[in-house]
Amino acid sequence: MSAFPAVAHAPAARSPIKVLVADDSAVVRGLVSRWLGEAGHEVVATAPNGRAAVDALARCNPDVVLLDIEMPELDGIQALPLILAKQPGVQVVMMSTLTQRNADVSLRCLALGAVDYIPKPESNRGVTTSDGFRNDLIERIRVFGAARARRRPAPTAVEAAASATPAAPAVSRLSGTVTLRPKPRTVAPPRVLLIGSSTGGPRAVGEVLEKIGAATLRRLPVLIVQHMPPVFTAVFAEHLGARIGLPAAEGKADERIQPGRIYVAPGGRHMRLSGSAADTVIRLDDGPPVNFCRPAVDVMFLDAAALYGGATLSVILTGMGSDGTAGARALVEAGGTLLAQDEATSTVWGMPGSVAKAGLCHAVLPLPEIGPALRSAIAERV
Numbered sequence: 001m002s003a004f005p006a007v008a009h010a011p012a013a014r015s016p017i018k019v020l021v022a023d024d025s026a027v028v029r030g031l032v033s034r035w036l037g038e039a040g041h042e043v044v045a046t047a048p049n050g051r052a053a054v055d056a057l058a059r060c061n062p063d064v065v066l067l068d069i070e071m072p073e074l075d076g077i078q079a080l081p082l083i084l085a086k087q088p089g090v091q092v093v094m095m096s097t098l099t100q101r102n103a104d105v106s107l108r109c110l111a112l113g114a115v116d117y118i119p120k121p122e123s124n125r126g127v128t129t130s131d132g133f134r135n136d137l138i139e140r141i142r143v144f145g146a147a148r149a150r151r152r153p154a155p156t157a158v159e160a161a162a163s164a165t166p167a168a169p170a171v172s173r174l175s176g177t178v179t180l181r182p183k184p185r186t187v188a189p190p191r192v193l194l195i196g197s198s199t200g201g202p203r204a205v206g207e208v209l210e211k212i213g214a215a216t217l218r219r220l221p222v223l224i225v226q227h228m229p230p231v232f233t234a235v236f237a238e239h240l241g242a243r244i245g246l247p248a249a250e251g252k253a254d255e256r257i258q259p260g261r262i263y264v265a266p267g268g269r270h271m272r273l274s275g276s277a278a279d280t281v282i283r284l285d286d287g288p289p290v291n292f293c294r295p296a297v298d299v300m301f302l303d304a305a306a307l308y309g310g311a312t313l314s315v316i317l318t319g320m321g322s323d324g325t326a327g328a329r330a331l332v333e334a335g336g337t338l339l340a341q342d343e344a345t346s347t348v349w350g351m352p353g354s355v356a357k358a359g360l361c362h363a364v365l366p367l368p369e370i371g372p373a374l375r376s377a378i379a380e381r382v
Contacts, residue, residue, distance in 0.1 A: 017145030018044045020062040022053035022079070023095065024071040027124040032066065032137065039138045041145070048072075050079025057087045063148040064141055067114070069096040069105050077105050077112070084113045091144035095120045103235040110203050115144055115347055119229050143199070143320060143348055178356045178364055184335050190313035190378055191277055192257075193220055194304055194331075196297030198227035198319025200347025202236055204367055205317060206243050209262070211371025214245045216378050218260035220313075221280075223251070223271070223304070225297045227319065230267035237264040251282040265295035273303040280307060291323040297351070301327020310335025313377055315370060317341045319351035328355045332362075337377060339363045339370060 019041055021032050026048070033043040044060035047053035051074040053065065065083060069076035076094055083092060094109045094117040096102035106117040118136055121127045193212075197205055205224060209217065228236060234250050240262055241248030248262035251271045257263060257280045265271035270285035290296035297316070301324060304312050312331050316324045318341055332338050338361050340352035345367040356364050365373060 017041045017064065017141060017148075018060065018062045019141055019145075020045045020047065020053060020056060020060055020065045022047040022050060022066065022071065022076075023068040024048050025068075025124060025127075028068075028120075028127055031127060035134050035138060036141060039141070041138075041141055050074030050076060050082075053079055054082045054086060057083060057090075061087070062090060063145045064091045064093060066093055066095055066118075066137075066141075068120075069094055069102055069109075077109055080109055080112055080114060089148065091115050091148045093118060093140055093144060097122045098229060098231050100231055100235060103232040104239075106232070107202055107235060107239050111206075115147075116140060116199055119232070139320075140199075147347070178361070179359045180364065181332060181338075181359065181362050183362060184310060184332075184337050188311045190337070191220055191308055191311040192280075192304060192313070193217070193222045193374065193378070194301060194312060194314040195222065195224045195226075195317065196301065196314070196319070196324040196327075196351065197224070197317035198293075198321065198323065198348070198351055200318035201226045202228075202239075204341065204347075206240060207367060208315065208317065208371045208374065209240065209244050211368070212375045212378070216375050217244065217246055217262075219378060220259050221257040222262045223257070223265075223273075223300060224262065225265045225271060225295045225300050227293055227295070227323070228267045233264050233267040237262065240264070251284070253282065253284045255282045256280065257282060265300065268294060270295050270299040272299055273307055275307070277308045277311060291321055293321070293323050297324035298327040302330050305330035305334045305336065308334075308336070312336035313374060315339040315341075315374065316352045316355050317367075317370075318346035318348055320348045321350050322354035324351050325354045325358055325360070328360045329358070332360050337362050339365060339373060341370060342366050 019036055021029050023029050029046045036043050044062055045056040047056055049071040067076045092114045094106050094114050096106050098119050121130045237248045237250055246262055250266040251263040272283040272285050273280050274283050275281045290298050314331055328338050340356050340361045342364050343349040
């Protein structure tokens with residue numbers, strides 16, 4: 001892979017975060033509204049169903065919509081395209097309980113334009129007592145509200161003319177650059193493709209694999225850690241298999257990995273690797289979370305670095321936090337190749353930003369360019 005220009009990123013803009021909460025449970029609407037208010041956010045409207053949520057958009061102009069999947073009159077998946085058509089750019093976060101049906105619907109909603117989903121406790125009592133749900137909710141509102149503020153339309157010509165200070169060239173607003181690593185010297189073909197992702201990852205992973213293509217992916221196994229709860233990871237693997245046209249499933253304990261197959265770390269368990277590069281076996285680990293995550297990207301990356309050395313090809317896609325950075329360092333120090341998604345196309349530039357700022361990447365690319373770059377890296381070393 002050739003070297004790529006350094007990538008610059010802009011500072012996050014500050015803006016009040018306005019939230020619309022749509023859920024058929026009055027208890028949930030009340031609790032969520034109280035939590036968000038206590039966290040300093042502004043709940044501008046609540047709605048008991050999707051129809052009311054769509055009708056409320058014009059008068060409340062939210063930054064983020066929390067949209068329950070199961071609601072009367074108009075459910076979440078029916079309301080989602082109407083909301084996005086009526087207010088393009090609004091950040092829609094789906095809420096659903098942990099069932100296979102809801103996992104399937106949530107992933108379909110991501111494909112339709114929702115930015116994320118939040119697993120919701122099954123009962124109102126569970127919602128009331130779950131600190132995890134509350135904290136997860138507040139953090140997502142903070143992140144997606146900030147993202148919405150950054151992506152608001154630029155001032156109109158009239159507004160710009162009213163300013164006494166001429167606008168500076170776009171390049172002057174950039175706050176820094178990313179230093180890229182030189183191309184690895186190894187001539188060994190990659191023997192495994194590793195992918196780490198979190199928030200916004202399901203859609204990004206699917207696009208990357210689709211652009212690599214099934215014909216190229218048949219040459220090596222694909223191992224994925226996507227931060228997801230149990231149930232969701234199995235459905236995510238099914239969606240990937242149907243989209244790419246290759247066998248895809250959660251990794252199983254003691255399973256030997258094979259070229260042309262996609263393995264997704266199961267929710268709630270670390271996916272480890274043992275054996276050798278020629279005979280790699282999956283080990284599932286119920287140990288403590290790493291970087292607050294289980295499965296964790298670092299766990300898989302560190303094992304892969306020890307087994308495959310310079311024969312690894314890896315990518316960090318959109319996601320919150322910094323999971324994957326320690327493992328990425330081990331991979332590149334062993335001679336492997338690492339790519340990361342750029343800030344402009346990431347839902348959240350946490351994980352890819354962390355490896356990029358650490359100087360661990362051989363390329364930092366927009367999402368549409370990652371699949372072709374990986375395809376070339378696989379093809380040119382066969």
